Amino acid sequence: MKFTVLGAGAMGLRYGVLLQEAGNDVDFVDTWQPNVETMHRQGGVYVSRDHQDRHLVPVKVYYPEDYQGDPDVWVVFTKQMQLSDFLKRTAHAFKPDQYVLTCMNGMGHVEKLRQYFQPNKLLAGTALVATVLNGPGDVDFIGQRGAGTMNLANYTEHPDDMTHRVVAELEKCQFHPNLTTNFKGTLLAKVVFNSVVNTLCTLFEITMGEFADYEGANELSKQLIDEAYDVCERDGVTMLNTRAEELASVNYVSQVANPLHYPSMYQDMSHNRPTEVDYINGYLVQLGQKYGYQAKTHAFLTHLVHLAEHTRQQVATTTKTAASA
Template sequence: MKIVVIGAGAMGLRYGVLLQEAGNEVDFVEPWLPSYEAIQAQGGVYVSRDHQKRHLVPANVFLPDAYTETPDLAILFTKQMQSEEAMRACSHFIGNATYVLTNQNGIGSVDVIRRYVPDKRIIAGIALIATVLNAPGDVDFMGAKGAGHTQLVNVTERPDTFTHAVVREFEKAGMNPTLQTNYLGTVWSKLLMNSVINTLCTLMDITMGEYVAFSGADALSRRLIDEGYAAGVADGVKFMQSREEMLQIIDHESSEVNPLHRPSMYQDMIAGRPTEVDYINGHIVKTAKKHGLDAKNHELLVDLLHLAEHSKQNGRHEA
């Protein structure tokens, strides 16, 4: 399969490297110049696993306007706020049969992608895979080989032949995919998890394991889950997990799967980059208000995260 990964950040690199090692022809299209230049100069991507065995994996990287081939699959892995600019810059190589896949954090990118690609060629979903970008072109895969899993779902909720082919490639790459047929239920499940773990771990400068070890963690998680669940149900989301099951997922992922991991929002914060809080907790607040509901806990977290961003940008926050 001819695959282009748009965005060579932590998750884009992990998906691209794993799919390349599984036998696919993979190119990276990187809008961020420092990353493009680093990968070009190195002749590839430095890959570690749990801070060990750092090695160079050959990789092809292009700036958007320099890429002229037509992929079977384009994987969008920029930050949510960069999705529109990235899709616009890459629209010239999205062919009439190209599918676009996104496993980005937060909600919003599908609305951008559908301006360029019909719903029948959009595959969404979620990634429960911990990855750290040490520096441009230098990525650390957290967890043992084959750890983590993904969920893929057609926006139409009707899997076709190509989607099943993508699932098979993800399986060969050790990404443990599950094919779902509930689009909103799938993406909202990760949204709720991120709205708890990403934001609180970032604000408190703690790992996922440190959060769930706190005696009041479950009560705090429940308040956030309840607000998010109510907003989603009002918006027509058919959740695949109950509130209690969602709490159990958060506890399991944080205590058993990635207890030492700091989420991507934290990585953005310490690097001085804007976070995706408006597309995570902010999306819950926006959805709740649309239906006359309150999501005051999420609203407070959005405000606190933006305050932390402001403090960091003004040099007042030590990460």
């Protein structure tokens, strides 16, 4: 099959490289100039696994305006706040018969993708897969091959032949895809997970394992999960997991699967990039308000992340001013 990955960051590179290794024809489209130019210069992307076996994988990467390919499936892995511009710049290459798959963090991307792709050709889901972009053209796959899982669903909740073909290719890559017929519940499962682990690890600059080692981690997780489920149930969403199962998932991934991993929100914060907290905890707050429910803990954490962003920006500005004085 022909895949084009929109967004050659950590997750986009992992999915694209593994799909390529499974025998598919894969292109990459990215807007970050240092990343694109570095891969052009290198002739590909350097790939490591758990900081070892660093090697160059040849890949084809383009800027949106230059891309003229015609994939069977687009694989979208941008940041939420970058997606609208990314889609607009690439729209000339979108065709009615193409499918799109996305496992982006947070909520808000489906509505943007629906502006360009037919509902029966939209596949979305969640990925419990840890990956780090060390720098331009340099990615690190965290965890042994086959470590990690993903859920996905067709927007219509009626998977067709192409949906099953995509699932088969993802299975070859050992992503362990679980095809569901619960679209919104599938997406919100990762939102709830991220609203706990991503946000708390980012605020305290700790790994998932360090969070799990705290004796009060269960209590913190349960409070956030319960509040999130209260919101989702008011919206009429049937969640994939029970509250207890969601807590068990947080604990397993933090303690066993990826204890040494810093979540993607932390990676953004540590590089003074805007985080996606408004699309995760902030989304739950807004959804709750729609039904007169105040998700106060999630609102508090959203403010804390923005305060941390604001503080880091002030320190960076002060440091830059002092250095130029």
